[in-house]
Amino acid sequence: MHGLVxxxxxxxxFSKTRLAGPNQEVRALAGVSFSILRGTTLAIVGESGCGKxxxxxxxxxxxxxxxxxxxxxxxxxxxxHEKDRxxxxxxxxxxxxxxxxxxxxxxxxxxxxxxxxxxxxxxxGEEMRSRAGGLLSQVGLSPDxxxxxxxxxxxxxxxxxxIARALALEPKLLILDEALSALDCSVQAQIAxxxxxxxxxxxxxxxxxxxxxxxAAYLADEIxxxxxxxIVEQGAPEKILKQPQSRITRELLAxxxxxxxxxxxxxxx
Amino acid sequence: MGAILEVRDLRVAYRSRGGVIFRALDxxxxxxxxxxxxxxLGESGSGKxxxxxxxxxxFHANAVDISGSVLFQGQDLLQAEADELQKIRxxxxxxxxxxxxxxxxxxxxxxxxxxxVLAAHGMNCRSALEKRTREVLGRLxxxxxxxxxxxxxxxxxxxxxxxxxxIAQAxxxxPSVLIADEPTASLDPTTQMETLGVFRTLRKSMGLTMxxxxxxxxxxxxxxxxxxxxxxxRVVELGAAQDILVSPKHPYTRALFQSIAPLFxxxxxxxxxxxxxxxxxSLESSLPVAGCPFEPRCPERMEICKSREPGLVNVSETHTVxxxxxxxx
Numbered sequence: 001m002h003g004l005v006x007x008x009x010x011x012x013x014f015s016k017t018r019l020a021g022p023n024q025e026v027r028a029l030a031g032v033s034f035s036i037l038r039g040t041t042l043a044i045v046g047e048s049g050c051g052k053x054x055x056x057x058x059x060x061x062x063x064x065x066x067x068x069x070x071x072x073x074x075x076x077x078x079x080x081h082e083k084d085r086x087x088x089x090x091x092x093x094x095x096x097x098x099x100x101x102x103x104x105x106x107x108x109x110x111x112x113x114x115x116x117x118x119x120x121x122x123x124x125g126e127e128m129r130s131r132a133g134g135l136l137s138q139v140g141l142s143p144d145x146x147x148x149x150x151x152x153x154x155x156x157x158x159x160x161x162x163i164a165r166a167l168a169l170e171p172k173l174l175i176l177d178e179a180l181s182a183l184d185c186s187v188q189a190q191i192a193x194x195x196x197x198x199x200x201x202x203x204x205x206x207x208x209x210x211x212x213x214x215x216a217a218y219l220a221d222e223i224x225x226x227x228x229x230x231i232v233e234q235g236a237p238e239k240i241l242k243q244p245q246s247r248i249t250r251e252l253l254a255x256x257x258x259x260x261x262x263x264x265x266x267x268x269x
Numbered sequence: 270m271g272a273i274l275e276v277r278d279l280r281v282a283y284r285s286r287g288g289v290i291f292r293a294l295d296x297x298x299x300x301x302x303x304x305x306x307x308x309x310l311g312e313s314g315s316g317k318x319x320x321x322x323x324x325x326x327x328f329h330a331n332a333v334d335i336s337g338s339v340l341f342q343g344q345d346l347l348q349a350e351a352d353e354l355q356k357i358r359x360x361x362x363x364x365x366x367x368x369x370x371x372x373x374x375x376x377x378x379x380x381x382x383x384x385x386v387l388a389a390h391g392m393n394c395r396s397a398l399e400k401r402t403r404e405v406l407g408r409l410x411x412x413x414x415x416x417x418x419x420x421x422x423x424x425x426x427x428x429x430x431x432x433x434x435x436i437a438q439a440x441x442x443x444p445s446v447l448i449a450d451e452p453t454a455s456l457d458p459t460t461q462m463e464t465l466g467v468f469r470t471l472r473k474s475m476g477l478t479m480x481x482x483x484x485x486x487x488x489x490x491x492x493x494x495x496x497x498x499x500x501x502x503r504v505v506e507l508g509a510a511q512d513i514l515v516s517p518k519h520p521y522t523r524a525l526f527q528s529i530a531p532l533f534x535x536x537x538x539x540x541x542x543x544x545x546x547x548x549x550x551s552l553e554s555s556l557p558v559a560g561c562p563f564e565p566r567c568p569e570r571m572e573i574c575k576s577r578e579p580g581l582v583n584v585s586e587t588h589t590v591x592x593x594x595x596x597x598x
Binding site: 156188215 | 312313314458460462484485487524525528529530543545546550
């Protein structure tokens with residue numbers, strides 16, 4: 001197995017403009033290195049503001065890192081020209097927390113799905129429609145949904161549609177930025193299962209970004225815990241869960257709400 | 270002890286633009302004792318947010334067919350005069366919304382937004398307003414932090430701090446009932462735990478009666494006294510928190526609990542094992558016309574479930590379920 005993605009010492013600084021005084025510099029990424037093997041899942045876990053979304057944007061070629069290197073299929077992509085980056089972008093797709101904000105509300109499901117095909121492919125009307133139907137059934141949606149607006153779908157269906165749209169270009173890497181966080185518990189489980197099925201059938205590689213350590217452990221082959229722009233701990237899920245080394249991992253673990261119930265807790269009322 | 274809040278057969282429906290009627294709440298009844306915390310469990314579309322706002326008679330413009338009663342200390346809020354109701358809202362019964370960044374005014378400092386609540390309920394002496402605001406914020410923040418928070422605009426605060434400001438607004442007038450609609454849903458896990466801690470402390474120090482609405486049963490574990498499970502606008506299960514969280518009876522509640530990823534279940538331990546899910550969804554279009562609303566998705570459905578809707582049955586003194594499985598023949 002080869003590494004699909006390799007990131008080396010990635011740094012991203014933003015400058016914060018202030019009305020008075022000198023501009024402030026924010027270090028969103030302070031030297032991040034990792035690699036992801038083909039067909040596996042790396043989970044990046046951390047609290048808000050730890051830099052995990054900036055990392056996603058850098059990898060997806062939507063943001064240029066201040067320094068450091070990103071190799072995608074043995075090719076360095078962070079320093080490429082815009083034109084070449086556009087080609088890479090097709091192969092790395094992003095899925096966000098709330099897909100409702102990333103769909104045109106006046107477009108039908110069919111229009112949403114065929115846009116990426118129309119932009120890149122040379123499929124014609126009928127072919128395009130059958131491809132859209134195929135994508136829908138791939139993510140467990142019924143093909144007769146094509147005429148609906150995205151606002152008529154439930155949260156889980158919308159997230160399925162977002163996945164279908166991302167798959168339209170047959171990407172090699174799917175970045176899931178808090179893709180399950182806004183969903184109900186039972187729907188989270190459905191989408192998590194779908195992601196695992198797709199990984200099995202398409203040999204897809206995932207970067208799963210989340211603050212939910214339980215779900216990360218469930219989906220990932222490896223977990224990296226981030227804090228203040230750096231990876232503080234990385235390893236197999238069972239190792240992270242059972243022998244957390246860093247303070248931040250222990251805090252995240254303690255904060256996972258659990259269903260186990262100790263009777264003494266309600267005694268006081 | 271008499272109930273402080275009693276809801277009887279509450280029904281609210283929404284009319285969509287196409288004229289289709291969607292029954293968001295379909296006959297909800299429960300009562301709350303003073304000082305009790307009731308967790309309301311429900312997923313999107315179950316009617317949980319409608320329940321939160323309906324208790325204060327805050328209805329959407331397209332709400333139709335409102336019936337039933339909400340008795341607060343014996344007074345029916347659905348029938349009360351508008352000015353009387355205004356005295357109760359935010360003073361005796363407070364509501365905390367889900368999204369703190371939307372619920373706060375973006376161009377007013379946090380302290381002023383807390384003062385506004387007090388002023389709206391008749392406090393007009395400047396020094397008293399100042400004093401009470403400081404006191405309330407002092408309950409929610411460290412003393413040295415409270416001053417700075419009061420002077421900050423919402424965008425200068427973190428999500429957890431904004432949520433605390435909302436809580437400050439809600440408790441400023443010393444209410445007896447607090448309704449919180451997914452108050453921690455948009456927060457980080459660690460902040461979520463902190464905020465839950467705040468609710469727990471307030472409950473103890475102020476003796477608040479609370480309705481805590483969430484989609485995550487795991488949050489209710491060491492907090493709620495009783496749990497009400499909502500599905501498609503109906504109460505499917507209601508009982509002591511311990512009964513429901515430890516041994517849920519309704520097939521929906523059980524399926525919901527199973528679908529949560531257990532913390533120590535990693536993929537390699539359980540290679541290719543899938544999370545148990547509930548098939549289908551609870552969109553209005555997939556609800557059955559007759560019979561139990563959960564029937565199409567229910568793994569334990571029987572013949573009778575299609576024909577009529579089950580009533581609430583007692584499975585123990587403190588636990589009721591709406592399922593034919595538990596009806597004695």
